[in-house]
Amino acid sequence: MRLNLHQVTCAVLIIILAERIGPDNIQALFPQTEKGHAELSVQNISKISFCTILDKPERYNGQKIRTEAILVQSRQPTVDGGDPLFYSLSCNAKDKVSLVEYSQSYNLNTKTQEELNGIIARSKNAKLGRAKVEVIAQFEVAPKGGFGHLDAFQSRFVIFSLEHVSSLSESSAYPKKE
DSSP: OOOOHHHHHHHHHHHHHHHHHOHHHHHHHSOBOTTSOBOOOGGGSOBOOHHHHHHSHHHHTTOEEEEEEEEEEESSOOSSOOOOEEEOGGGOSTTSOEEEEEOTTOOSOSHHHHHHHHHHHTOSSSSEEEEEEEEEEEEEEOSSSOBSGGGOBSEEEEEEEEEEEEOOOTTSOOOOOO
């Protein structure tokens, strides 16, 4: 099998990139499809419902996905808890919440992030702000214990990109606790 110059150049760049950011982070950049081919384009990332992901967490574990959910974020600094989380009105149950974290490559200086900050700041709830968001994130299932404060979450979304944000009616239900 002969490789052309383009293929060799790409391979060398991937090796250099892997050495610089580590093997765990390189895999997050190039998630595998069912057929084993790397997806490089944001447009190729499948949109999967939040409820479907949490119904079959093992199926989506480690995958980079696009999803919509309601983001709940604390408006005040807290000592215990206060972790940002996702939930959905379509499957609002105690076990259908997920921790939210932001990847190291997440860009806080985007127009969409500014919109989110504005929606959270305008919330009538003094402690929590909420917004409907569409994100590109890596979904992860907790290997043992859990994620977040006191291992309260069995899964998490590590956000790479905030694609869309919109306000949510103040009368919309909050995540169920029981």
